[in-house]
Amino acid sequence: MRPKGRTDTDSIYFKYPYFDGPFGNQRTALTTPTQVAIIGAGPIGMAAALSLAQEGISSLIIDKKSTFNDGSRAICVSRSSFYILERLGAVASFLEKSLAWTTGRTFYKGKQILEFHMPDSADEKYRPMYNLQQQYIEQFLWDAIDANPLIETRWQSQLTGIQTTNKSAQLTVQDPLEQYTLQADYVLACDGARSTVRSLCNHRLKGENFEGRYVIADIKMDHDYPTIRRALFDPECRPNGTVLIHKQPDNIWRIDYQLRDDESEEGALKESAVRRSVELVLKDINYTGPWELEWWSVYSANTLALDDYRDGPVFFVGDSAHIVPIFGVRGLNNGLADAINIGWKLGWVLNGKAGNALLNSYTPERRGATLDVFANATKSARFMTPNTPGWRIMRDAALSLALTHPFAGELANPRQMTPYVYADSPAVEPSFNNDIDNSPVVGAVVPDTKLDSGYLSDQLGDGFTVLCFDDALAHELTQACPKSYDIKIVTLPYPSSQADLFSAQQQSAYLIRPDLYIAARWQHANAKAILTSYRKVTFTLEDAT
Amino acid sequence: MNPADVESTYELLATHIDRFDESKASVYLAKVALLMANEIDNMDTIRNCIAAAAQSMDG
Structure with missing residues (x-):
């Protein structure tokens, strides 16, 4: 929704294109x-x-x-x-346009109880x-x-x-x-x-519907704060409720605030109500300058x-x-x-x-x-909007304890998403060698790492990639690989820190899918085994005999 | 734990619970549990205590 007098796409900072139907x-x-x-x-x-x-x-x-x-x-x-x-x-x-961030801060009754940093390092391209x-x-x-x-x-x-x-x-x-x-x-x-x-x-x-309903509002303001996700629990502007604040490009700020059980969605979505609620949030974060209302909407937490x-x-x-x-x-x-x-x-x-x-x-x-x-989001949703006395009592205990005991603040860490591991998928090969310690598992996204120039991900093929650590194996595979197979062979130095990342021995190999998930891995690979796995996970085994 | 310490714990909890009204008392006890768990730092012991308390409620 937008302020009175503006249509759905009448934004204060973005020009929506108009597309004709087929002509x-x-x-x-x-x-x-x-x-x-x-x-x-x-x-x-x-x-x-x-x-x-x-x-x-x-x-x-x-x-x-x-x-x-x-x-x-x-x-x-x-x-x-x-x-x-x-x-x-x-x-x-x-x-070029987006704002990168790594840090989140959580506040309880106006006091910071947690600052978390998401995993990041020089080995990460993004x-x-x-x-x-x-x-x-x-x-x-x-x-x-x-x-x-x-x-x-x-x-x-x-x-x-x-x-x-x-x-x-x-x-x-x-x-x-x-x-x-x-x-x-x-x-x-x-x-x-x-x-x-x-x-x-x-x-x-x-699936399930959770109780919490949130209004999300975008405003434009010249607010001097870095790109850090702020979560406010039980703030003065929303007693017992939760507020989230995110910075976006073009001086646009996203403010999410939880509705009380007695607030009707219809009433809360009125422009005057949104303005009043936003004004109170801004007061809580000590912003007193001018601001413009851009857009707002409402959502509830579902797992369906x-x-x-x-x-x-x-x-x-x-x-x-x-x-x-x-x-x-x-x-x-x-x-x-x-x-x-x-x-x-x-x-x-x-x-x-x-x-x-x-x-x-x-x-x-x-x-x-x-x-x-769902499992992770249910955890977050229970913390943001606890829906039974048990979850509410423990959440409230953790938040107020966190003011003096940082270990309790960690319970407010949202632990952002990591890609799911396709361990049981028919399109990956069960690992025969589960004894490759600490190495990336089959079904996981291949980790990235810095190379002499650029990153490992730059080297991966558009189709499948075989990652190996031995020139002789690479040569054997090149000779054995039919031309119709979409496989790029990438050889990393051995020994090296990159080989360590994969817990690789010289004969180790990884087969990586076009979507960067690991399809198979070997501690002692040979060309025949690699090509058989390629045929299995592309379901071409019969054609290839 | 010797009987005197058990008794002291018992008395301390009773007098502190009475400082809060009923709704706050639950949050207070939850905090005590979190702090003690953090000190015990042994998940088996903690899990057993939580289960034992629940079992004795049923009995």
């Missing part, structure tokens, strides 16, 4: 079948399209809107997402977290989409019907001029929390997910498949991880580099990640 030549091919239809041109749909395009697969994006989503919405982009954006070829604008308004996220992804000839986007085009068989989907689309149908071999439902595809397919999200992220040719990606509480910044980041997961897998299946069965690994990997997020 001219574009209309002559409206009903041409497409391999992949993506419903929703939000950040997740755009990331999925870019990921497919990287595999040379064209796609068609359909969105009912005529511009980007209104408001700043998801503002925290994690390190793991920056690697995804890098692989999508879009990271430069994100780096910072743990970046703040950026969602409309910039969409703008930067759109810039990449717009420049990509493999992606067609139809704005002002609403999906009104979908009929699926095991092999394809028939989509009915309404645009400003007509209704038409077209066939798609696959559909990626990236149409958000209120997914049209989900309701047309009669699927329901299942589909039982299966796939229904025949339809894959649910991002919020259409799961809704998570926003403390801990897992909505957008989890959605981007979904998008690149289905993007590379579907791309590899469609361009013949992988077998169809690879697609069956999407739900276990990404739903597994969602359940992991």
